[in-house]
Amino acid sequence: MPLLKVVIYPSKILQKKAKPVQKMGEEIRRLIRDMVETMFQEDGVGLAAPQVSVSKRIIVYAPTARRGEETALINPEITKFSDATELGVEGCLSLPGITGEVRRAKRIEFRAMNLQGKVFRDTASEFAARVLQHEIDHLNGVLLIDRLDFNQREILLSNTQRL
Ligand code: NI
Numbered sequence: 678m679p680l681l682k683v684v685i686y687p688s689k690i691l692q693k694k695a696k697p698v699q700k701m702g703e704e705i706r707r708l709i710r711d712m713v714e715t716m717f718q719e720d721g722v723g724l725a726a727p728q729v730s731v732s733k734r735i736i737v738y739a740p741t742a743r744r745g746e747e748t749a750l751i752n753p754e755i756t757k758f759s760d761a762t763e764l765g766v767e768g769c770l771s772l773p774g775i776t777g778e779v780r781r782a783k784r785i786e787f788r789a790m791n792l793q794g795k796v797f798r799d800t801a802s803e804f805a806a807r808v809l810q811h812e813i814d815h816l817n818g819v820l821l822i823d824r825l826d827f828n829q830r831e832i833l834l835s836n837t838q839r840l
Contacts, residue, residue, distance in 0.1 A: 680711070683715065684727075686820065690730055695725075695727050695732045695817075696733055698752055701794035705751065712749075713739075713749070716737055716770075722740055723738035723808045723809075724737050724812070727815055728770060734752045734816045736809075736812040736816065740805040750790070750791075750809075751789060751794075753812075754787060757786035758785055762782055762783060765778065765804075769811070769821045772821060777825045779824045781807045785801055785802075787800070787809065
């Protein structure tokens with residue numbers, strides 16, 4: 678299976694709102710297989726289609742980082758965020774060398790379409806909820822660095838300027 682090229686910030690496609698998938702078909706399934714392969718190859722726990730230059734609402738993720746435990750979501754939508762939040766360290770394949778602490782809901786409810794084209798609902802909590810929120814952010818053109826507080830952003834920027 679071909680590996681896809683992960684685009685790096687500040688590529689424009691990363692900051693664009695991705696379009697919903699209108700029709701499930703072999704082309705989308707092939708893209709998803711390649712995204713899964715690319716995610717594991719790059720040691721990621723999640724990957725969104727805009728990161729491989731496809732501006733469509735598709736994500737794959739595997740919070741356990743184990744092959745065979747990945748999930749693909751098409752047109753995912755978070756329908757409920759828990760009031761409880763927590764801080765956690767995140768990185769992103771499109772932001773090599775950058776990590777930051779991001780506050781996310783501890784638990785979410787979502788709906789999405791699966792590989793068979795069927796819409797389903799599910800919930801996620803803890804790390805899986807964090808990964809999902811990060812990947813769904815990508816579909817809306819939002820990056821980890823957009824979620825950092827002012828102090829963390831300042832530190833990152835000053836480090837970058839020193840390079
Ligand atoms: Ni990311």
